[in-house]
Amino acid sequence: MRYPVIEESTVRSDDPVRQDLPGGYAGSLLRVDLTSGRIWTQPWTPAEMRQYLGGAGLGAQLLWEEVPAEVGWDHPDNRLILATGPLAGLPVWGTGGLSVVTRGAMTNGATSTQANGFFGACLKYSGFDAIVVQGQASRWVYLSVHDGVAELRDAAFLLGKDTWQTQDALHARHGLPGHQMSVYSIGPAGENLVRFAAIAGDYGHVASKNGCGAVMGAKRLKAVAIARGTKALRAADPQGLFQAADEIAYDLKTNxxxxxxxxxxxxxxxxxxxxxxxxxxxxxxxxxxxxxxxxxxxxxxxxxxxxxxxxxxxxxxxxxxxxxxxxxxxxxxxxxxxxxxxxxxxxxxxxxxxxxxxxxxxxxxxxxxxxxxxxxxxxxxxxxxxxxxxxxxxxxxxxxxxxxxxxxxxxxxxxxxxxxxxxxxxVLAEGVKRAAETVGGPAAACAIYTGKGSSPRGHDHRARWEEMLDTCTGSTGTLETGPPVHPTEFGMPARINPFDPDAVAKNVGTHLGRRHFEDSLGACIFTTRTLMENLCRALSAATGWEYRKEEAMHFGRRTAVLLRAFDLRCGLGPELERPSPRYGSIPVDGPAKGQDVARHWEQMLDVWYETVGYDRKTGRPLPETLRALGLDDLIPVLWGPENRRR
Amino acid sequence: MAWVTQFVGGDGTRRKVFREAVAAGATVRSILADLSDRYPRLREVLWERSGGDLGEHIEVLVNDAVLGLSHTLDSEVREGDRITLLGQYTGG
Incomplete structure (x- = not known):
């Protein structure tokens, strides 16, 4: 994406609603360079909105374009992308969504991690679809966004405060309590570059994965505070949007x-x-x-x-x-x-x-x-x-x-x-993988982690092989498919044997892309737990596009491929797609006693790779997969002479 | 158990235990079908609308093991076997 830049140290966006925009979009990205203190707006086109949607999709594209291999998670040139999506701020349930996309501290690879609350809505009402932060401030700052005006302010008075105290202090400083201002911040953990630090906001919502809080800390950005703006946000088909929102709500209440x-x-x-x-x-x-x-x-x-x-x-x-x-x-x-x-x-x-x-x-x-x-x-x-x-x-x-x-x-x-x-x-601030490697000996065998260094969700995945496979192969610093929602909508069985390696791997691979789509809408995954056709109906009514689930899955898979390509560029290859010895061990008691995921691991990888269309040996998406997703320009990058020698 | 009891005449909490005599040749499927006949709401959530497969909402365990391990839907049930219906996992 290459667009004209409006340079200002503070930026004011007083433009009326652009008439060329699809509904649901504010029309601009807010760019912030913490090194120089520059802030500017970057408009994006309707064609790009349809291609990247927002959230995870927009973030993946920016990450791929702007963060080269040599820029590690704590490098100033890393990007911290706080993006929302086309449903955020509209009257569909749970649409305050925020996706944080960056090169994360735990894997030193891609991250897409979500939180809700009001951030996405406030950002849209202030005239922006996303905030893209780069650089590193010379002293601690916070970003204030108020109805199109964005400023970097001194954050010295916030240092050492936890996320709730930070929100309290910023509400008081700006005189905007409650839902008049959304604040997402890091706590002491992020300030001290704890590798699994998170970003939290609106009292209890956390974008938690892959050390995104450590990235924010490395940039010396303590918080982002967004006043609930007054800018118009229109849906292309308001009546259709209400109908779609009602159908989603009905489904959530009755399914x-x-x-x-x-x-x-x-x-x-x-x-x-x-x-x-x-x-x-x-x-x-x-x-x-x-x-x-x-x-x-x-x-x-x-x-x-x-x-x-x-x-x-x-x-x-x-x-x-x-x-x-x-x-x-x-x-x-x-x-x-x-x-x-x-x-x-x-x-x-x-x-x-x-x-x-x-x-x-x-x-x-x-x-x-x-x-x-x-x-x-x-x-x-x-x-x-x-x-x-x-x-x-x-x-x-x-x-x-x-x-x-x-x-x-x-x-x-x-x-x-x-x-x-x-x-x-x-030692522990480095996360359990690195702590176990530091301590060594028998302690190392007790640690739960993936080969890439990401943190499994709070489950015992030895009884949920789907999620273990998903977590280990994922390119978002966490699982990237999640438990299937309405699997029969994709021609899959409603229920599988959770210990059947082929069925498990086929299930995970087939659903790859749905979560990426959901995470690009600016909505919560708990309120997108409905039929894809309902989500597409809402998106169509919001934007004015005719959007169908086939396009949604195409988009989702394209986003997954971009994140994978980014991870491969970062050196995170298939050799790391395995559970740690304890994570992949055999349960000694309980309902899954004796089930041995490690024995079937290679078989599951074989089936998963075949299902998603990636090369089993190198981990790269196959040329035909890239072509089918309209990512032909990645073929020479991933399959050119330099990579062929690897 | 718990959430599932709302579909078999309970309030969605605690356990509701049914002790059934097991006829010769009874299977997991036939036991669940009998129970579904008595509780239409269970039929709606337990089974796929078309065909005789289980739907996505309820997990079935036999003697604490999910289906596919010691039993399938068509395995015979013996005296003393315990069939448990659990709500589906709904994410974190």
Whole structure:
């Protein structure tokens, strides 16, 4: 993308709505160079909007074009792309979406990680579809965007603050409390370049994957604060959009699986995954809950009713998903926290041996406020607890700290050491893969990670081979396909044997691209859990295009290929597509006892590679795959003489 | 279990246990079909609309193992076997 540049140190976008734009678009990218302090706007064309959509799609294109191999995650020339999409800010449920795309710190490869809240809507109402940050500030700054005016401001008064404190301080500084301003920021973890630092905003929403918070920290950008602007945002077919939004909402309220999300968010996850042997307990050492655990307390209604709670919905959302709650008992009684997602219950709880909902709820919010990825947090703390129990790590190594299974107060102290890079916290701040490699010996065999260095979600994937394969082959720093939604829409069976390697790999490969499409719309994946044709109807009504699911999957696969090409350029090849020994081990008990994913790993890779049309040996998308996706210009790049010698 | 009980006359919490006499030749499929006959809402969510395959919403386990391991849908059921219906995983 090459466009004229309007140079200003602060930028004011007073243009009326461009009449040539498809509906749903603001029409400009906000460019920020932190090294020079320059800010400028970059218009983009309707043709490019259709080709890249927004979010993950736009980010993947910019990453591929602008971040060469020699620019590592902490290099000033790395890009931090905060992008939304064409549905953001429109009256479709959950459309405050933010996609963070960058070269991440955990894998030193591509990242696409999402959060919700109000960021996407506020950005669109301020006249921008995305923010692209490059360079490195000489002192800590934050970016303020207010109705088309963008400025870099001194962030000294925010340093050391956690993400909730940062949001409080910026609301006060700008006199814009509540939903009048969306703030996404890093906490102490990002300031100190903890590799699994995240970016969090709007009190409880986290773009958590692949160390995107460390990238923001390396740029000395503490926060992005966007006032809810007043710029017009039109849909091409307002009535059609309302109809499509109603159909999506109806589907979410009546489809049996989506209905559980509609009513309780992800709270059912613990019990459902436990029943399948996919709840990670004590760092994958068991799949049996600790003695005395009251599983009835883990039913979604019980979990929610155990707290004084209030809805905390995202932009235009009617789901009863996100909630805030008050700690009812114990040392933190009365503290306001965010109701954990399933991943929080797992990472700040079960993975570290804690089954007390009150304690987990508190710890989960501390993780979000300090701002690290709760998945990696669980694998790091669980690893330390197991290693200390087995004598692989001593109390002295941990600065006098003893971590026993389930001790959330000790876990919080270790979180602080990690965030401040104190003592052994410096080793752990690198993530569990690098920490295990540093410690070595038998401790190394206990760590849960992928060969690329990304963090598995908070599941026991030894009972969910689909997600293990997806996580290990993914090019987004996390899984990139996710659990199939309405698989029969793609001609796949509604249900497969989760331990059938061929069926698993075929399933993962066939659905590749749907998530990339969803992550490019500016909407939440919990509200896009509907038929693709419904999403395409909403997109068509918003933009005025005639958009069908075939184009959506073409777009999604194209985006997946770009991210893979980027990862290959970064040196992340197929030789790294494997689980660590513990991640790929055999469960010793529970419903998946004895299932050996490692025995079938190569077979699954064979089928997956064939399904997605990539070369099994080199990992490169095949020339015919590239041609089919309209990416002919990548053929000489990936398959030219230089690469052929590899 | 829990969320699934709303489809068999419960409120979507706790367990609802059915103890069924097992006729000779009964299979996982026939047991589930009988239960579906008694609870039409279960039929809607358990099965694909066309054909006799399981749909995407409910996970079926026999003796704590998902289908495909010790049992398939057409495996015979013996006295004492335990069939569990679980809600589908809905992401984190």
């Amino acid at each position: 049996p699986t989506a209905k559980s999300l509609y009513e309780y968010g992800t709270l059912w996850g613990v019990l459902n995954l436990h029943g399948q042997g996919a709840l990670p307990i004590k760092n994958y050492t068991t799949n049996i809950p600790p003695e005395g655990t009251d599983l009835a307390a883990w039913e979604a209604p019980s979990l929610r009713q155990g707290f004084d709670h209030r809805g905390h919905q995202c932009n235009a959302c009617g789901m009863h998903h996100c909630h805030m709650q008050v700690i009812p008992t114990g040392p933190h009684r009365g503290e306001l926290v965010d109701e954990p997602e399933y991943e929080g219950w797992a990472g700040a709880g079960w993975a570290i041996g804690c089954t007390d909902p009150v304690a987990i709820s508190w710890l989960n919010t501390q993780v979000d406020r300090a701002c690290v990825d709760v998945n990696e947090f669980g694998w790091v703390i669980g690893w330390v607890m197991e290693c200390q129990e087995k004598g692989y790590l001593t109390k002295e190594q941990l600065g006098g700290l003893e971590l026993r299974w389930g001790d959330v107060e000790a876990a919080a102290r270790l979180l602080h050491m990690i965030n401040q890079r104190q003592g052994f916290g410096t």
